[in-house]
């Protein structure tokens with residue numbers, strides 16, 4: 179028995195050592211070809227692979243939640259050779275998972291290979307690392323491949339200039355919503371091929387009570403299926419809806435409770451299969467009469483453009499617009515725009531919307 183135990187221990191020890199050495203020799207970890215994506219300028223990277231079997235590994239570090247790394251590698255070969263590329267994401271320290279890549283035969287060129295990945299906020303809002311491999315394999319005779327890697331960063335931030343977390347306890351705060359005021363926020367979800375940004379959460383407080391109604395509307399691209407929910411402070415779903423064919427969803431909430439309560443908003447795209455792209459949420463609390471209640475609950479929104487027209491909101495409601503930057507911007511700084519306007523004729527505003 180003792181001998182068996184000793185052998186088992188030795189085998190286990192060997193296994194542990196093998197795993198440890200595999201990790202420390204992983205070229206995604208050991209490579210000295212490192213780029214800080216949060217640095218100043220992303221310059222093109224030039225390289226050459228020459229021989230029968232050659233590989234280069236790059237570490238692209240500090241991709242922050244809400245940022246998309248756009249990678250193009252342009253390859254020119256001197257003869258027909260096997261070419262492989264692989265982009266991986268460090269799902270946890272020293273553990274990489276495949277995002278994309280190709281194995282092909284290339285003769286001549288130049289030829290472009292394009293990849294991209296959006297990093298998400300899984301609660302801690304921490305940056306991540308991507309690993310990129312390019313290699314050639316030419317059995318018959320040595321080959322040569324010249325390549326240029328160009329990197330770009332696009333930003334897909336949610337309200338407040340950050341990627342909203344997928345967990346309620348890490349939700350982005352919208353502060354307190356007040357009766358008669360309108361809050362507009364915008365955000366972004368990725369589809370399943372772009373990244374893993376499938377759920378955004380927000381939290382706010384509000385005082386409702388008799389005669390008041392909270393109305394939340396969401397709009398996104400037609401064809402997207404986004405689920406939109408209001409939850410109470412315990413995470414219990416109070417109201418939810420799903421976008422219609424126009425990409426719009428609305429939920430209304432009334433309660434007799436007059437205390438200041440915490441509510442969560444959750445936007446989700448069914449694990450990425452409900453489509454991706456920007457969304458806009460409009461939140462209002464109104465004093466309800468019978469007529470406005472009926473109007474608000476039975477008539478769909480006509481267009482989304484009315485919600486976001488600045489001139490409309492400037493004149494009629496307090497409008498808080500948190501930033502969303504969706505254009506290409508190489509290491510751009512997130513722009514946060516906060517506009518506050520005095521509330522005037524909010525009831526008239528509501529009538530125009532519905």
Ligand SMILES: [Ca+2]
Pocket residue numbers: 335336341342365366367375377378
């Ligand atoms: Ca998001």
